[in-house]
Amino acid sequence: MAFARLLLALFVLLAALPGLAASPPARQEPTPEPLTVYFFDVGQGDAALIVSPTGKTVLIDGGPPEADEALVPRLRQLVQGPLDLIILTHPHLDHLGGLARIIQAVGARRFMDPDFDHPSESYRKLLDVVGQKVGQVMTPTPNPVAPETLLTIGLGEGVTLTLLWPRTPRDTFLKDTRSDANANSIIAKLTYGKTAFLFTGDAEPETEAYLLTRPIDFTSTVLKVAHHGGRYSSTAPFLAAVKPQAAVISCGTGNDYGHPTGEVLQRLGAVGARIFRTDLQGEVLAVSNGATVTLTPKKGRSPPTVVPGQVTGPVATGPMPSSASRTTGGKVVPASGTLPERTAPPTRASGTRYVSLEGSEVFHREDCRVLERAKTKERTVYTDRASAVRERRPAKDCDP
Ligand SMILES: [Zn+2]
Ligand SMILES: [Zn+2]
Structure with a gap:
């Protein structure tokens, strides 16, 4: 059923893309079902939809408030039934603005955010809607039964979403950064075969530096560039670890922030990443077959770009040491007794x-x-x- 849905979605999509519509659907040998990521054009903000080979859907961020007029009908085209999971990377308006309406119009089974307080009316309203409409609320908190492992969410057919950050109370939130809300954005790596996507929210340089001390393989075929291409993020050491073949920058045309910055475009170019921008190219479609990722921007006449997957090992390269003893002066903060998924009232x-x-x-x-x-x-x-x-x-x- 889910499979049929995905095929239908793909058919609609292929028919809509010039140049691809003529491709015959004939398949001589069984091809792996695709993993699709849509990087939506939401203006100045972020919103990306993952559709797994088995039809599981994960929306990462919901754009700024003005995006929902386009985003809601687009999601209705692509998703039948409620979203399986919404991840809000952090409670800033350019990431949460459309979510309340999306939850009301499309629905969601689960909601995850970094779970730190943020004094804003829009976030409070969103939590009210989540409280009323979403069945489960999750956090990236490590499972207390195995606190040294990273939390993973299976999406079927070997597709896995691994939550890299934050990991409270095992690791304390990053403090005294340019924006602590940005610095504690949920960072997630989506893997399928040799291909991977890294979603970095609005990560700050402190986030990147801290993550680099963890036993994690960051290698990713496609990088969702942090903070809309802001100059402080996407540091050279982090990009050297990610080794992105392609980089997607989500930002608004002629935005007031000067995103993306020349510095970040230059650093991405230096590691050989093909750059895609929603401000210039509109929605960017990325399809993985487990071996390569094909990226197709909606606007313009550029042909699809195929980049090879290069992931060879597991995301975690060792047990995650706890930083709690270091940051709290020797006192290890015990993991809370709650499981990451809270269902029963x-x-x-x-x-x-x-x-x-x-x-x-x-x-x-x-x-x-x-x-x-x-x-x-x-x-x-x-x-x-x-x-x-x-x-x-x-x-x-x-x-x-
Ligand atoms: Zn942002
Ligand atoms: Zn932000």
Whole structure:
């Protein structure tokens, strides 16, 4: 079923691409099913959709608020049923702006973000929508049963999404950077056969330097360039470790930030990466067959570019040492007892209090995950359910 869906999506896509439409669908020998990544043109921001060979869908970021008018219908074309997972790399508006509407219009089964507090109205509203509409909330937190391994998400047919960063409480969040929200972006490596994609959010140079001290093979065929091509990220040592064959820069035409910067274009060129830009070329389609990746920009007449996969080993090249002992003066911070996937609502107990976040129309049980994720937000506490019901609706996530 999922397979049929993917074929249909591919058919529509192939038919829409000039030059490719004439290719006969005949297949003499069984070809591996493709892994497809769409780097959407969302203006100044990020949004990319992964469609695995078995039809699993992962959306990484949802562009700025103004992007949802184009993004929602595009996702409806490509995805049938709810998204399997939405990853918000970090709670900045150019990455989360379209997500609330996407969740409402397309749906999502799971939501993951780096799980640090961020005082913004749009993020709070998004968490409210997540609380009401999304079944599971995940974090890249290491599994306490095996804290020295990286968290991985299988997408079928050997396609794996590995979460490289952040890894709290095993490793503490990076602090005192140009932007700590950027520096603690979720970094994920998607692998399929010899090909890999590295999604770096808005990683800062500190993120790159720290990750390089970890036993990780960063080699990736396609790099989603950090921070829209901002000059501080994509350092030469990091690019030397990633060895990207192709680099995708997601940014807006004539944006106010000067993205991408000449410095980053030059550093990418120095490692031999073919550069794709959503501001100039529109949406960029990347299709992996496990051996090569074919990149096709939507705008312009340039033919598809085929780059070879070069990944030979596992993502983790050894057990992840904990940085906790170093950063907390010898005191090892114990891993929390929660599993990365939280599904079941907490069991009901007597004496429960109910809490509503400022500006929200719903109330939650006091132990609801949504509240834990919004520790510093203003809140109203009700000591009994009747008073809460008088003023607000029960939230769908914890069903108080
Ligand atoms: Zn950004
Ligand atoms: Zn950012």
